[in-house]
Amino acid sequence: MDLNHITKEIMIDEVSLLNKVKELGEKITRDYADKDLLLVCVLNGAVMFMADLMKSIKLNVEIDFMAVSSYGLSTKSSGVVKIIKDLDKTVEGKHILIVEDIIDSGLTLAYLIENLKSRGPESVEICTLLNKPSGRKTDVPTKYVGFDIKNEFVVGYGLDYAEKYRNVPYIFVLKEEVYS
Numbered sequence: 001m002d003l004n005h006i007t008k009e010i011m012i013d014e015v016s017l018l019n020k021v022k023e024l025g026e027k028i029t030r031d032y033a034d035k036d037l038l039l040v041c042v043l044n045g046a047v048m049f050m051a052d053l054m055k056s057i058k059l060n061v062e063i064d065f066m067a068v069s070s071y072g073l074s075t076k077s078s079g080v081v082k083i084i085k086d087l088d089k090t091v092e093g094k095h096i097l098i099v100e101d102i103i104d105s106g107l108t109l110a111y112l113i114e115n116l117k118s119r120g121p122e123s124v125e126i127c128t129l130l131n132k133p134s135g136r137k138t139d140v141p142t143k144y145v146g147f148d149i150k151n152e153f154v155v156g157y158g159l160d161y162a163e164k165y166r167n168v169p170y171i172f173v174l175k176e177e178v179y180s
C-alpha cells in the first residue's frame with residue numbers, strides 16, 4: 001500500500017500519537033483511581049485509539065462499544081443521531097468515559113452525552129484524540145483532548161475517507177484529487 005502519491009501532509013506521526021495516547025492514559029489513571037470506569041468506544045473511528053489508550057490505563061476498567069450515525073439524508077452532522085449499536089452493559093453507578101476519534105461540530109457527542117446521562121451513570125466525560133475547535137456548532141465538555149487540529153479532513157489511525165485508510169498507523173491529509 002503506497003500512500004505517497006495521495007498524501008498531502010503527514011499531520012501526526014506514529015510516535016507522536018503513541019506518546020500522546022500514553023500521556024492521556026496516565027492522566028485518566030490518576031483521575032479515575034478507585035472508581036468504576038467504563039470506556040465507551042464510538043465505532044468505527046475510535047477503535048485504534050481505544051485499543052492503544054486502554055493499554056495505558058492502569059485500572060480495572062470495563063469496555064463497551066456504540067455505533068451511531070447521523071440520522072436523515074444530510075451529509076453534514078445534523079445532531080439527530082441514530083444508534084446503530086447500543087451498549088451491552090448497564091451504566092448505573094459507573095463513570096463513563098466516551099472514547100472518540102474526532103470532534104468537529106460536536107453535534108454527535110452532544111446527543112450521545114445526553115443519551116448516556118439519561119441512563120443514570122455516576123458521570124459522563126469525553127476523551128477525544130482529535131479536536132477541530134473551528135468546526136464547533138455546539139458546546140461539548142471535553143475533559144481529555146489529544147490534539148487540537150486545523151479545519152482539514154484527516155484520515156488514518158481509525159479515521160476514514162469512504163471507509164479507507166483506517167488501518168494506517170498515523171494521521172494524514174489526503175490530496176484534493178482523491179476526493180474528485
Ligand code: IMP
Pocket residue numbers: 045077100101102103104105106107108109152153154155159160161
Ligand atoms: P461531529 O462532531 O458531530 O461534526 O462529527 C464528528 C464525526 O464526524 C466524527 O466522529 C467522525 O466520524 C467524522 N469526522 C469529522 N471530521 C473528520 C475528519 O477530518 N476525518 C474523518 N472523519 C471525520
Ligand code: MG
Pocket residue numbers: 042043044045046101102
Ligand atoms: Mg466517529
